[in-house]
Amino acid sequence: MLKPLLFVSAVVLFGISASSATGPRPQDATPAPASGQKNPVKPTAQSLARAKEIYAVDCALCHGDSGDGKTDLAKDMQLTLANWTDAKTLADKPDDELFSTIRNGKGKMPAEETGRAKDDEVWNLIIYIRALPKQQPVAPPSATPSASN
Numbered sequence: 001m002l003k004p005l006l007f008v009s010a011v012v013l014f015g016i017s018a019s020s021a022t023g024p025r026p027q028d029a030t031p032a033p034a035s036g037q038k039n040p041v042k043p044t045a046q047s048l049a050r051a052k053e054i055y056a057v058d059c060a061l062c063h064g065d066s067g068d069g070k071t072d073l074a075k076d077m078q079l080t081l082a083n084w085t086d087a088k089t090l091a092d093k094p095d096d097e098l099f100s101t102i103r104n105g106k107g108k109m110p111a112e113e114t115g116r117a118k119d120d121e122v123w124n125l126i127i128y129i130r131a132l133p134k135q136q137p138v139a140p141p142s143a144t145p146s147a148s149n
């Protein structure tokens with residue numbers, strides 16, 4: 001009676017380890033950028049809200065909430081940061097280049113690990129920072145329109 005039981009448990013164990021090793025996980029579905037790739041992500045209010053959160057935690061300490069790069073940390077680390085509040089700053093930088101700077105880091109900028117932002121979240125970050133010039137208060141801040149888009 002012992003042998004069939006062992007056989008069954010061996011099959012079960014093998015089945016478990018085989019199934020856990022199959023295939024890429026579904027949340028990694030966004031392709032990594034090929035050279036020249038345009039942003040493949042269609043942003044939603046929700047995905048941009050998430051990008052804003054990630055930016056506030058992982059990026060604003062250097063680049064500033066407004067994206068102007070004038071932060072204490074940038075000064076302390078003697079970083080030369082571009083001013084993204086001017087729409088021209090990022091205009092000539094292609095999406096795939098921004099993606100690999102964010103994902104891999106560059107110079108004194110640390111890499112944003114996949115555990116902190118998945119690929120589609122990095123693409124949303126790019127949309128978010130490209131839109132920062134439109135976020136700047138033109139009139140007094142109280143006149144900023146509320147969530148109409």
Ligand code: HEC
Nearest residue numbers: 058059062079080082098101102106107108109110112125
């Ligand atoms: C420790 C400070 C620091 C943090 C944190 C940081 N950056 Fe940077 N970032 C830099 C520096 C320095 C550069 C310039 C790198 C170079 O060209 O040598 C840079 C460059 C960039 C660029 C390339 C365009 C440009 O203006 O030069 C992008 C895009 C960017 N950062 C996005 C981000 C995003 C998104 C985050 C958050 C996930 C982030 N950064 C977090 C310091 C930082």
